[in-house]
Amino acid sequence: MHYQPVVDLTSGKVVAVESLMRWQHPILGLLGPNRFITLAEDCGLIRQLGDWALGRVVEDAAVLIRQGLELDMAINLSVHQLDDEIVAKVHGALESSGLGPSRLTVEVTESAFLNDEGITAEMCEALSRQGVKFAIDDFGTSFSSLLRLRQYPINALKIDGVLVAGIGKSADDEATCDSIVSLARAVGASTVAEGVETTEQYAVLRSMGCQRGQGWLWSPAVPMDQLGAAIAACEGVPVAERQPRMPRVPEAVSHAEANLIVTMHAEGSSTHDIAAALNRSAGRHPSGVRWTAGAVARGLPAPVTS
Structure with a gap:
């Protein structure tokens, strides 16, 4: 063995x-x-x-x-x-x-x-x-x-x-x-x-x-x-640092919208604030309805506990 x-x-x-x-x-x-x-x-x-x-x-x-x-x-x-x-x-x-x-x-x-x-x-x-x-x-x-x-x-x-x-x-x-x-x-x-x-x-x-x-x-x-x-x-191998997790944005969003999601997520903005910003700039989710906090959250990385 x-x-x-x-x-x-x-x-x-x-x-x-x-x-x-x-x-x-x-x-x-x-x-x-x-x-x-x-x-x-x-x-x-x-x-x-x-x-x-x-x-x-x-x-x-x-x-x-x-x-x-x-x-x-x-x-x-x-x-x-x-x-x-x-x-x-x-x-x-x-x-x-x-x-x-x-x-x-x-x-x-x-x-x-x-x-x-x-x-x-x-x-x-x-x-x-x-x-x-x-x-x-x-x-x-x-x-x-x-x-x-x-x-x-x-x-x-x-x-x-x-x-x-x-x-x-x-x-x-x-x-x-x-x-x-x-x-x-x-x-x-x-x-x-x-x-x-x-x-x-x-x-x-x-x-x-x-x-x-x-x-x-x-x-x-x-x-x-x-x-x-x-x-x-x-135990002599250094512990790796966590890498920032980028959101998985829907394929149909524009480059500008994707940038907005990624940037606001990196800045620590809430999903409600991101959804509101998307609605002001685009007004519609790729599915045809307005952006919601839930729709944003589904694309964001899951929280990780230490």
Whole structure:
């Protein structure tokens, strides 16, 4: 098992680690899970690997806490592990290690979540009753609905690294990341950005209100005996300053109107004052009615708490 630190984007402190399995192949070298998990699922070894990983992860998490590192631990579950026995296995592993259930987060990919036929929901509810947290991994590449998300006790949405990589390059990817943060807020969940590699991505994510991040900007996944040094290195990375969030003005507004919205927002004007100024200069929203404070607010960035 390797472990990747997860950083609080406001404080810069490491608050959790994600466990990630590696295979030391005799010819190909060290392989990540994308190279062998599907193979393990196809040949029926995934449950044995999963049982071993669960035992190792909770034991290592308990060791970290005894060392004074009060960190949450995340473990990924394959859809093939989501059977009737998984809740008992998690309970048994926690009992034998002495790790408190609130320190463990179970991650399931969004695709597995969408293909749920009942077992994921039952597993999620049962683990939640034990005190274990639940996160949806690789979020943003499929099509989860707000209604569906509200039916589960979800603690976190993990923004897919493909979308994070698009920050500063793709307006669509950046808007999707922003939407995921808003969606998580709507269902009472936090957000974790995966694959953060640049200070620009860090600053934009923090400005959006994303709470946590992980990636090579701080540290790759490392073996247990290197985790202490990796955590120290992570906390040496400067905290990124929030960037001003520009309003998303409707496409049909004129250049002058867009400038007015952006300028007045930057000056701290209220949405009522912006709407009044727009009505004096233009008189009509692109929809054909007069500008209102609500119409202005829908285009402004959501407020972010520290």
